Amino acid sequence: METKDWFTDWFNTTYYHILYKNRNDSDAQLFMQNITAFLKLKKGAHIADLPCGKGRHSIYLNSLGYKVTGGDLSENSILHAKQFENESLNFEVCDMRDPIDHSYDAIFNLFTSFGYFEDDKDDIMVLNNIKKGLNKDGVFVFDFLNAVKLEATLVKEETKIVEQITFNIQREIKDGFILKHISFTAANVAHSYTERVKYLDLSKMTSYLNKAGFQVEAIFGDYNLTTFEKNTSDRLILVAK
Numbered sequence: 222m223e224t225k226d227w228f229t230d231w232f233n234t235t236y237y238h239i240l241y242k243n244r245n246d247s248d249a250q251l252f253m254q255n256i257t258a259f260l261k262l263k264k265g266a267h268i269a270d271l272p273c274g275k276g277r278h279s280i281y282l283n284s285l286g287y288k289v290t291g292g293d294l295s296e297n298s299i300l301h302a303k304q305f306e307n308e309s310l311n312f313e314v315c316d317m318r319d320p321i322d323h324s325y326d327a328i329f330n331l332f333t334s335f336g337y338f339e340d341d342k343d344d345i346m347v348l349n350n351i352k353k354g355l356n357k358d359g360v361f362v363f364d365f366l367n368a369v370k371l372e373a374t375l376v377k378e379e380t381k382i383v384e385q386i387t388f389n390i391q392r393e394i395k396d397g398f399i400l401k402h403i404s405f406t407a408a409n410v411a412h413s414y415t416e417r418v419k420y421l422d423l424s425k426m427t428s429y430l431n432k433a434g435f436q437v438e439a440i441f442g443d444y445n446l447t448t449f450e451k452n453t454s455d456r457l458i459l460v461a462k
Contacts, residue, residue, distance in 0.1 A: 226337075227337075227414065227415055227416065227417055228294065228337050228416075229294060229295075230414065231403075231414040231416065232274075232293075232294070232295040232298065233295045233296065233297050233298075234297075234412075234414075235297075236386070236405065236407060236412065237414075238275070239383050239384050239386060240381065240383055240386075240388050240403070242383060242384075243383075244277075246277060246281075248444055249277055249278055249281065249331075249332075249444075250281050251444050251445070252331075252364070252444035253278060253281050253282055253285065254285070255444065255445065255446050256329075256362055256446070256458075256460075257282070257285060257287070259439070259446060259460075260327065260360055260362075260460070262287065262326065262327060264285075264286035264287065265286065265287070265288060266287055266288065266326040266327065267287070267288040267289075267290070267323075267325050267326050267327075268282055268287050268288070268289050268290075268325060268326065268327045268328070268329060269289075269290050269291075269292065269321070269323070269325045269327070269328045269329070269354065270282065270289060270290070270291045270292070270329050270331065271291075271292045271293075271315070271317055271328060271329070271330055271334075271351070272292060272293040272294060272295075272317060272330075272334050273291030273292060273293045273298075273302065273312065274293055274295070274298050274302075274332075274334075275298045275301045275302050276291050276298075276301070276302030276305060276312060278291075278329065278331050278332075279291035279302070279310065279312070280302075280305050280310065282329075283307070283309060283310040287309075288309040288310075289309065289310050289311075290311050290312075290313070290323070290325075291310075291311070291312045291313075292312070292313050292314070292315035292317075293312075293314065293315070294314065294315070294316050294317075295314075296314055299312050299313065299314045317347045317350065317351075318343060318346055318347060318350070319350070320350055320353065320354075321350050321351065321353065321354030323354060324354065324355065324356045324359070325354055325355055325356065325359055326355075326356060326358075326359055326360075327355075327359060327360045327361070327362065328351050328354060328355060328359070328360075328361050328362070329361075329362045329364075330351070330361070330362070330363050330364065331362070331364045332364060333364070333365050333366045333418060335347070335363065335365060335418070335419075335421070336365070336418040336419030336421050337417065337418060337419075338419075341429070344419065344429060345429055345432050345433055348361075348429060348430060348432070348433035348435065349433045349434075351433070352433050352434050352435060358462075359462070360438075360460060360461070360462055361430075361435060361459075361460070361461045361462070362458070362459075362460055363426070363430075363457075363458065363459040363460075363461065364456060364457075364458050365421060365426070365456065365457045365458075365459075366399075366418075366455075366456065366457065367442070367449075367451075367454045367455060367456055367457045368399065368420045368421055368422050368457070369422055369451050369452060370451075370452060370453060370454060370455065371399065372394055372420075373452065375392055375393075375394065376392060377391060377392055377393065378390070378391050378392075379391075379392075386405050386406075386407050387405060387406075388403055388404075388405045389403070389404045389405065390402070390403055394420060397419060397420050398417050398418065398419055398420060399417070399418050399419075399420055400415055400416070400417050401415065401416040401417075402414075402415050403415070403416065421457075422451075422457075423440070423449070423451065423457060426457065426459065427459075430459070430461050435461035435462065436461060436462060437459050437460070437461050438460045438461060438462055439459070439460040440457075440458070440459055440460075441456070441458040441460075442454025442455065442456060442457070442458070443455050443456050443458075444456065444458075446458070
């Protein structure tokens with residue numbers, strides 16, 4: 222049985238972290254180096270990482286000399302991240318739909334952590350909150366999959382075995398959403414979850430941002446910050462003010 226907010230359940234399970242345990246940290250670090258250099262963010266600038274998961278981007282940004290606040294809805298992820306806290310690195314449980322009660326130099330939304338909601342109004346509300354949470358020269362960095370390329374190269378079925386758990390993965394694009402159905406058996410219990418994000422191409426995402434009062438300043442297609450090409454780029458990375 223699926224609850225209304227799939228991400229509340231799935232992101233809070235240990236199985237989510239098992240399936241994605243081999244995520245590429247060097248890619249994440251390269252991106253953080255490149256984007257902070259591009260933005261000319263001064264050392265000590267205050268960055269919010271929303272949502273931050275277990276904090277891998279936040280921890281690395283902090284090591285580059287930035288003050289970082291990471292926020293995520295998953296209590297388990299925040300509990301894990303809190304062991305890395307210091308005077309300039311903090312983590313808190315929060316919902317992107319709630320107003321941001323601080324003013325940041327930059328807010329990062331990384332690794333396809335957007336477009337979860339059925340109603341466009343909720344996604345635009347998140348962007349409104351981000352806009353209000355930035356200081357007057359603050360910048361928003363948005364990192365999403367490239368929906369056009371994903372659709373053209375969609376792997377419909379896949380099996381991954383991680384820590385002796387066989388994850389059966391099925392992908393489809395339906396009703397404006399990219400769906401990833403994940404089923405597996407662990408400790409003799411059958412589990413199934415569906416990850417669901419909106420099909421957001423450049424024009425749709427730009428219109429969302431404009432509705433929240435943002436103007437797109439730069440568009441990149443990967444973590445090396447190369448030019449975005451609709452059919453071939455792996456990522457859709459937007460910088461907006």
